[in-house]
Amino acid sequence: MRAERKTLTRYTIESEHRHPGSTGDFSGLLNAVATAVKIISNQVSRGALAGTLGSAGVENVQGEVQKKLDLISNEVMIGETEWTGHLAAMASEEMEDVYPVPAAGRRGKYLLVFDPLDGSSNIDANISVGTIFSILRSPDPGAEPRVEHFLQPGAAQVCAGFALYGPSTMLILTTGDGVDGFTLDRDIGAFVLTHPQLRIPEDCGEFAINASNERFWEPPVRRYIQECLAGSTGPRGRDFNMRWIASLVAETYRILTRGGVFLYPRDSKEPAKPGRLRLLYECNPISFIVEQAGGGASTGRERVMEIQPASLHQRVPLILGSRNEVERIERYHRDQASGQGSAFDDSLFNSRSLFRIP
Numbered sequence: 017m018r019a020e021r022k023t024l025t026r027y028t029i030e031s032e033h034r035h036p037g038s039t040g041d042f043s044g045l046l047n048a049v050a051t052a053v054k055i056i057s058n059q060v061s062r063g064a065l066a067g068t069l070g071s072a073g074v075e076n077v078q079g080e081v082q083k084k085l086d087l088i089s090n091e092v093m094i095g096e097t098e099w100t101g102h103l104a105a106m107a108s109e110e111m112e113d114v115y116p117v118p119a120a121g122r123r124g125k126y127l128l129v130f131d132p133l134d135g136s137s138n139i140d141a142n143i144s145v146g147t148i149f150s151i152l153r154s155p156d157p158g159a160e161p162r163v164e165h166f167l168q169p170g171a172a173q174v175c176a177g178f179a180l181y182g183p184s185t186m187l188i189l190t191t192g193d194g195v196d197g198f199t200l201d202r203d204i205g206a207f208v209l210t211h212p213q214l215r216i217p218e219d220c221g222e223f224a225i226n227a228s229n230e231r232f233w234e235p236p237v238r239r240y241i242q243e244c245l246a247g248s249t250g251p252r253g254r255d256f257n258m259r260w261i262a263s264l265v266a267e268t269y270r271i272l273t274r275g276g277v278f279l280y281p282r283d284s285k286e287p288a289k290p291g292r293l294r295l296l297y298e299c300n301p302i303s304f305i306v307e308q309a310g311g312g313a314s315t316g317r318e319r320v321m322e323i324q325p326a327s328l329h330q331r332v333p334l335i336l337g338s339r340n341e342v343e344r345i346e347r348y349h350r351d352q353a354s355g356q357g358s359a360f361d362d363s364l365f366n367s368r369s370l371f372r373i374p
Contacts, residue, residue, distance in 0.1 A: 024207035045102035052096035089132035105161030135263030144182040146265030150301040151175040170300035170321035190308040216311035217275035220338040232283035236348035277337035291333040312342030
């Protein structure tokens with residue numbers, strides 16, 4: 017007998033039934049986001065056939081050149097959620113300011129923040145991209161939405177998720193009770209629960225980092241990477257593999273399914289920027305998911321989910337993945353701060369660098 021398949025709609029309704037007093041607003045909002053994801057997935061899969069590849073010829077608030085699909089995905093997310101009556105306002109990587117739900121419609125109690133197409137620099141190369149989102153409660157649903165309403169630490173998130181547009185389209189979700197993965201069944205047009213209660217192994221043998229920034233890394237990161245590169249002959253006593261996709265959702269999904277650690281650390285390349293990734297709509301939702309799957313998420317100096325946001329598009333360092341590896345990197349940062357060096361010094365890194373032949 018075929019095992020019964022649980023759709024996202026059933027999953028959200030059953031989840032609300034476990035919470036007396038639920039109004040259905042949350043499940044309605046989540047299903048609206050899922051509809052937006054299906055539409056974006058279709059646009060991404062059609063690619064050049066739909067004429068959606070390439071640059072849009074404009075920059076976003078980050079100073080990044082927007083792809084056509086960035087703008088399309090942003091409009092889809094707004095269009096599919098603003099009319100539901102569940103949201104007070106939205107914020108996106110592609111918009112400078114918050115987007116209040118039009119006053120002519122009914123405003124709800126939730127706030128939605130999202131990166132409509134993470135990894136879009138890879139889209140023309142046909143590499144996996146995705147959508148990241150976070151749901152917050154508005155601290156003052158009756159008031160006109162303001163930036164300050166969105167400046168909540170990651171620990172305040174009601175829900176976080178991301179979609180991955182790869183060989184199959186997946187939706188990864190947490191509401192604070194573990195992490196579940198859904199696969200889009202295109203035959204029935206619904207997301208089906210296929211990966212319940214994902215867990216990240218505490219230890220790993222893989223790391224992901226942009227090696228081109230090697231010369232800008234801080235000593236704790238340099239120390240960690242050099243130990244991984246030394247492999248079985250070094251202090252770790254085992255070999256590591258290196259990965260780098262340059263797509264946060266793809267990196268995260270790989271870690272969710274087989275462990276690993278991802279580093280986009282603070283460096284000296286652009287001293288005015290403490291990090292590269294955006295706190296509210298990239299780091300916080302991904303960190304919530306990773307922690308709920310048993311992993312860790314840190315800047316190297318503090319837990320990401322405890323950072324009090326100072327601005328809508330604030331950037332921070334991000335180190336996430338298998339808990340023991342993240343804790344090791346944090347320990348190396350503490351060692352550096354206290355003046356404790358590593359016996360495994362830079363001379364080895366200089367001879368066994370990613371780019372130098374011994």
